[in-house]
Amino acid sequence: MALPPVKATSGTAVVIPGNDIDTDRIIPARFLKAITFDDLAAGLFHDERFDEAGNSKGHPLDAPASQGASVVISGDNFGCGSSREHAPQALKRAGFDAVIAGSFAEIFFGNATTLGMLCVSMAGPDRRELAELVRSQPDTKVEVDIEKLEVRAGGRTYAVQTRATAREALLTGYWDPIGELLEGLPEVRATAAALGHSAG
């Protein structure tokens, strides 16, 4: 039950500056009041983007040049806080396939990987240079390649890292683990029995 492998993605990028961008900022809790993920894109970074009257506050996501972007560039500990999968779901549904950050909060990273999104860590100086390039030339195509562990943009190549397990899962098409977990059900029942649980 393998899925299509995900090796790389490319597109224009948007810089969302700052460290410790939490999932309440990515998708405020009131947008979680829905029984599907379908309409989440409208809530993406909502309170950073719009004032209480709904007027744009000039967030990078709303710059004309950012429209159609598919790569986010941000700081350290991206996606910290709540475990809400709504955060990567909102990014995905708004057209983002990859996040380049200094580092990632763990739950966000796992949730994003399960959706086939690429999360790569890039050293601070490189990330600042890349961000500067994207700001000055917003039409720059940014290629995120987890097979080669590099990001290519504007003729430059930057080294990036990601978790080895996530890379393997994406490259082999097992980034959503449900199929493989189901294959293991006989062994799951054996483990449950060994733990003293009655047969479920």
Added chain:
Amino acid sequence: MSQYRTGTEDRPRSLLDKVWASHRVRGLRSGQDQLFIDTHLIHEVTSPQAFDMLADLGLEVAMPERTFGTVDHIVPTHTRVEPYDDPLADAMIKALRRNVAANDITFFDVGSGRQGIVHMVGPEQGITQPGTTIVCGDSHTSTHGAFGAIAFGIGTSQVRDVLATQTIALSKPKLRRIEVNGRLQAGVYAKDIILHIIRTLGVNGGIGYAYEYAGSTIEALSMEERMTICNMSIEGGARCGYVNPDQTTFDYLEGRPYSPTGEAWQQAVQSWRSVASDPGCHYDDVVVIDAADVPPTVTWGINPGQAIAIHERVPSVEGAAEPERSAIAEALAHMQLEGGSEIRGTKIDVAFFGSCTNARLSDFIEVARVLAGRRVAEGVKAIAVPGSQIVKSECERLGIDRVFKEAGFEWRDAGCSMCLAMNPDKLEGDQLCASSSNRNFKGRQGSPTGRTVLMSPVMVAAAAVTGEIADARDVFRGVGAVA
């Protein structure tokens, strides 16, 4: 008798090692492990999509007896009359009811008398047990680590995975022992310990780690205090944190509805003792903290690591190293605080006493002790939200509710309430809230410009009666002397 002593390994092992080894089903292609989950907790916000995904795949719930549900995030705390005013909230709660009924899942609904924040319900019912793996679509699942469980938050796709297979795909984390030793200063609480740890190690210091909280200070804490500490592990970046089970743990669990009884109880205790970390086991890192160094702590900024002692001054941009300057400037601007100023004396608008961090019976007893005979300051909205219906009814049996009502607190029904403001309990505009909850992120309490200052429940009470951020030791007689 114990599943934790099987195998041939003689080397000392940590609780994490033992639980992981006994729950690891097999390795996956990615290099992650397929990990068996003993207990799965669900609530109304992160589960409906998972049930839909399951239906889309044509799958059934593999082990419905291992999932337990309640409503907490969205449920109103000012009324229990249905339908709720918010049609979206009503729809989510009804979806959960449908899903648990269709799948034979035990559900602690508002009519059960056992509803509450999911991280209160598990321990109260004795569902949370040592040596087990526990997951929930909520990052504060780390709370259950207080019992020596490996417990962590998961996303909705993983909720689907657990429903379908009772397992998830995960890599074993590294292990950091955080040892807190010695006597706490008077007026310092478990909340202060964890805020101090997060301040010291940073909000991302725990990425990739499980935290083992140990040392004489931690061992002397009650189960409810241990839950407060483990609850906020995730605020320090650690997906789970635990305390080794001991007699305090067993005493708490004995006689609870889902605890073993009779001979099974004796066997369980023997097994639980054996799951604790062995002396001399390997830790990837060790941090030692002197309890005497932990002050009453409050946050000043927009993440839980931006914390100071109550008598300290707020950091200034000028006084900070270059990489931190923009973060400090952003936090000061949002909080409307001036760098270098005292946090004490900052006017508050709202006092919120609640959340899975601090809304247990012992929290209410301690606050009632200092609050008796005092009044909430004029102009301050103060709400007290018990974490569960059981806590609420116990408070009412003890007459604690009257102390709160007479002081001018609103006395509410159980739920997450203003911790994340998905129900009608929200800040308005740029109100500043003294809060016993766990997150001070921008907008967290329901208003994009709202401001949150995290602190212990007794400090919330001190802020409520003075109308400003205050040192509870100066406000209440007895706080300095007891504790």
